[in-house]
Amino acid sequence: MADNTDNRDGQGGEELPDDLKRLVDAAEEDAADAGEQDVEQPEPGHTVTSGPVSEEDKARSLIDMSTVANPHGSIIEDANGGEGTTVRAAYLGKEMASSFLEYSMSVIVSRALPDVRDGLKPVHRRILYAMNESGYTPNRPHMKSARTVGDVIGKYHPHGDFAVYDTMVRLAQPFSMRVPLIDGHGNFGSIDGDSAAAMRYTEARLGKAAxxxxxxxxxxxxxxxxxxxxxxxxxxxxxARFPSLLVNGSNGIAVGMATNIPPHNLGETIDATCMMLDNPEVTTAELMTALPGPDFPTGGIIMGKKGILDAYETGRGSLTVRAKCKIEEGKNGKSSIVVTEIPYQVNRQRLLEKLGELVREKKLPEISNIHDGADRHGIDIIIELKKDAIPQVVLNKLYKHTQLQVGFGVIMLALVDGVPRVLSLKETLHYYIAHQEDVIVRRTRYELSKAEERAHILEGYVVALDHIDEVISIIRSSQTDKEAAARLTERFGLTDKQTTAILEMRLRRLTGLEREKIQSELEELREKIAYYNRVLSDPQLVRDIIKEELQEIKKKFDTPRRTQLSDAAKDLDVEDLIAEESMVVTVTKAGYVKRLPVATYRQQKRGGKGMQAVNLKDNDYVEHLFVASTHSFMLFFSTKGKVYRLKVYELPEASRHARGTAIVNLLPLEKGETISAVIATKDFPTDEYLMFATEHGMVKKTSMEQYDRTRRDGLIAINLKDGDRLISVRRVAQGENVIMVSSAGKAIMWPEDEVRAMGRGTMGVRGMNAPADAKVLGMEIARPETDLFVITEKGYGKRTPISEYPSHHRGGQGVFTITMTEKKGLLAAMKIVGADDEIMIMSEEGVVVRTPVEGISELGRSTQGVRVMNVAEDDRVTAVAIAAHGKKKRAANADGAEELDESSIDEMEE
Known part of the structure; x- marks a missing residue:
């Protein structure tokens, strides 16, 4: 201490104020008194000092000592000798923890969480009990809600009247409770979020289920x-004669915990309870045959069953609940989406406001109008779509952006013996059944006691009636009731209760008919007593009674299931929000990629000049051109033998004249790595393979299944020799032929089984032996009844039937497929085509021609070909792709891409 003087003795410093002096004196007296007792040592954290201290510090120290000596506090007397303030030492942290713990336990036990036995919170229980005690039962008229609220808060629940009324309102709402417990009369709110009328206007009584x-x-x-x-x-x-906790569910937020139990169908819940009564070791899967999932009062669809199983097995699960919608076709070709049921606890009016907001903000441009079709028959929301809108895509967007699809987090938390516990379905039913067994046993004991009391009285009546003359004589000769009772007890060996009943018996009970009634009632009571004793001694009989009474309740109150259970996956993929349509995808030599609808390109006859499709930079040209569905997987194979995977809809959509987006912004390509082949596929079958070909003529076959995975930095697709490049990848099935063409004008065809299946990280074997000054242009799958189309750099091409090419073993140079001349240039591209196909030819300058194959001459192998495309002097052909396969829609082309029929292509005159 800085000041070592004793201010009380006047040896320095200022004198203490009078009130502090009195406090010090009282503390010293308490400390002196406590010194004769065992004084507790100060707790850790208290500062112990030695030596002289200031008067103020001494006062604090004495007060602290007195409270340590007397932990319950010291009564400090004031100047007038009366009682003053109770001073108690306490650590603030411990006091806060203790007080908050008491508060939180009060909230948990007395307010927020339901009891596992009856499924009710205290306020619900008190409302039902108060209404029952006041006689507001189903066989009586409705009573003012204000009267009920007054009874509840005045007798049992001293809290706010509005809180009690709001709780009572919810118990009466059929869209909140699966089995409403209160029969409301008047405005009790709506699913649109309208609040109930004031309690002075509404009336209520207990529902029959309550x-x-x-x-x-x-x-x-x-x-x-x-x-x-x-x-x-x-x-x-x-x-609680039925499992209310599961039937009506519960939700509440306590301190540090919350409960959210979904409602269930009454009949299904009772069936599951009976199943567990029959077999306490029943599994959750077996219980779910009777109780497959929650049943919300507002209906809807629960997507997927995994969340239900998780909730039933662990007490926690996540459900996805969708609205029930139907798509209706209008007379003018427009479609409408009609929402007939919405998810549980969704405010319908806010849902309508959100829909209108999304339409105004152009986030749902496919919607033309929204109608509120609610009437007494339903709560329909009618969403009208524009003519070109795809209803399922719009519906998926609505699920994604509105409360037409919501999550419901199940937390099956309830009080078990006053302790909060997260319960599985089996545990919930176990505790409910245990409660019912206790109810039946206690009821039976009560009824047994009443029956035995009544039988005891009737046995006295029988004795009296058998000796009626003597009984009357004793009564008449007795001076007082007490004397008569004593004489009767002594004469017939009766008990006090029997004697009292005989003395109070009316004379009309002496008739012969009354005696028969007494004897009959006595025999009936003896049978009941025997039955009650059997019940109390046989637990199986108790369970049979529970089952029987549950089935009676089911018969009275069961209703059909409202919520549909779907096996479909619960999560909405981004793909669900994308309309499925065919796209033309282009990849340029410089690495620019884009997609645009196939209808953008118009059909032309052979020899047309074409139309400008891409504005390219100098020295850039389109290297890959193909058609695929927006929902297909895109496998990008690079020249370095790696594969990258994207969805078509992930590629940027651009206009016809746009160059596109640099592919390095989409794929993590290394320096010098470019895309050499693209496969579009929707699945990865194990019985189909990818055939690879390199510029040096190496080939490899690998199962499609090997590529059903993805990595951010790509997967190894094929190992390459130094200086070699991957040039072509095609899907191949068992028994098909492979044809390869070199820039020297030669082609070789061999069966696919010449190459055995290998893993991803392999190099392959020799497929074609090209001259040193030539390279392999491409590889295709040669299917029967097709032609090999080849075209030179200057636009001269032809098609030759595959049947004209002999089958060789792999590794040779092949046979000539076109007569080479300097005027026509080297071979530029090759493609396997059908007679009804359409092809798209792209030049280095970005000019595209779309032409039917049937307009191209079919010539032999040793011919020069015809002009297929007018190519400018400083331009050259770079790529060929199939635009459409035949007159009818097919599953997939050689690239695995979705194919189109001609009706899907917007034809435009040249």
Missing amino acids: MELLRDLDKETVDFQPNYDESLEEPTVLP
Whole structure:
């Protein structure tokens, strides 16, 4: 301490104020008194000092010592000798923790969480009990809600009247409760989010189902506890003759925990309970045959069953709930989406507002109008679409961006013996069944007791009637009731209760008919007593009674399931929001990629000049051109033998004149690496293979299954020798032939089984032996009844039937496929075509020609070909692709791309 003087003795410093002096004196007295007792040592954290201290510090120290000596606090007397303030030492952290723990437990047990036995929170239980006690039952008229609320808050629940009324309103709403427990009369709110009318306007009474929760309450089946002022008693739990926790669900937020139990179908829940009564070791999967999933009062569709299984097995799961929608076709070709059911707890009015907002912000341009079609028959929302809109795509967008699809996180948290626990379905049913067994046993004991009391009285009646004359004589000769009772007890060996009943018996009970009734009632009671004793001694009989009574409740209150369960995957893929259509994808030599609808290109006759398709930079030209669906996988094979995977819809869409996006922005290509082949596919079958060909003539065959995976930096597709490049990749099936063409004008055809299947990281074998000054142009699958189309750099081409090419073993140079001349240039491209196909030819300058194959002459192998495309003097042909396969739609072309029929192509006159 800085100041070592004793201010009380006047040896320096200022004198303490009078009030502090009194406080110090009182503390010293307490400390002196406590010194005769065992004084507790200060807790860790207290500062212990030695030596002289200031008067103020001494005062604090004495007060602290007194409270340590007397932890419950010291009563400090004021100047007038009266009691003053209680001072108690406490660490702030510990005090806060203790106080908050008490508060949180109060919230958990007394407010926010339901009891596993009756599925009710205290406020729900009190509302139902208060209405039952006041006689607001289904066989009585409705009573004002304000009267019920007054009874609840005045007798059992001293909280806000609006809180109690809001709870009562929810118990009456058929869109909130699967089985409403209150029969409301008046405006109790709507699914649109409208609030209920004030309590002075509405009326309510207990619903018939609520009476099953209260049934047998008067037979000592449950414990009672004092109410808040101990003037009345209330039940700690209701008998709950059906599993209300599962049937109506529950949701609440406590301190540090929350519960969110979905509602279920009453009949299904009872069936599952009976199944567990029959076999306590039943599995969750077996229970789900009776109780397949939640059943929301608003209907809807639960997508996928994994979340349900997780919730039932662990007590936690995630459900995806969709609205029920149907697509209707209009007379003018326009479609409409009609929403008939919405997910549970979704505000319908806010949903409509969100739909309107999305339309105004152009996020759903396919929607032309939205109608509110709600009436007394349903809550329909009618969404009108524009003529060219695809209803399923629009619906998927609605699921993605609105509350037509919501998540429901299941947390099956309830109180078990006053302790919050997350419960599985089996545990929930187990505790409910245990509660019902207790209810039945306690009810049976009560009824047994009443039956034995009544039988005891009737046995006395029988004795009296058998000796009626003597009984009357004793009574008449007795001076007082007490004397008569004593004489009767002594004479016939009766109990006090029997004697009292005989003395109170009316004379009309002496008739012969009354005696028969007494004897008949006594025999009936003896049978009941025997039955009650059997029930109490046989647990199986108790379970049979529970089953029987549950089935009676099911028969009275069961309703059909409203929520549909779907096996479909719950998550919406981005692909679901993309309309499926055919696209032309171009990849230029410089590495620019784009996609645009195939209808952009018009059909022309042979020899046409074409139309400008791409504006390219100098020295750039289109190297790859193909057609594929937006939902196809795009496998990009690079010249370095790696493969990258994208979806077609992930490629940037651009206009006809746009150059596109640099592919390095989409794929992590290395320096000098370019795309040499592209495969479009929707799946990866194990019985189909990819055939690879390199510029030096190497080939390799690998199963498609090997490429059903992806990596950000690509996968190894083929190992290459130094200086070699991958030039072609094609799908190949068992028994097909492979044809390869070199720039020297030669072609070789051999069976695919000449190459055995290999893994991804292999080099392959020799497929074609090209001269040193030539290179392999490409490789195709030679299917029967097709032609080999070849075209030179200057636009001269022809098609030759595949049947004219002999089959060789792989590794040779092949045979001539066109007569080479300097005027026509070297061979530039090759493609396998059918007679009804259409091809697209692209030049280095970006000019494209689309022409039918049938317009190109079919010539022999040793011919020069005809002019297929007018090529400018400083231009040359670079790529050929199939635009359409035949007159009818087919599954896939050689590239695995989605194919088109002619009706899907917008034809434009030249």
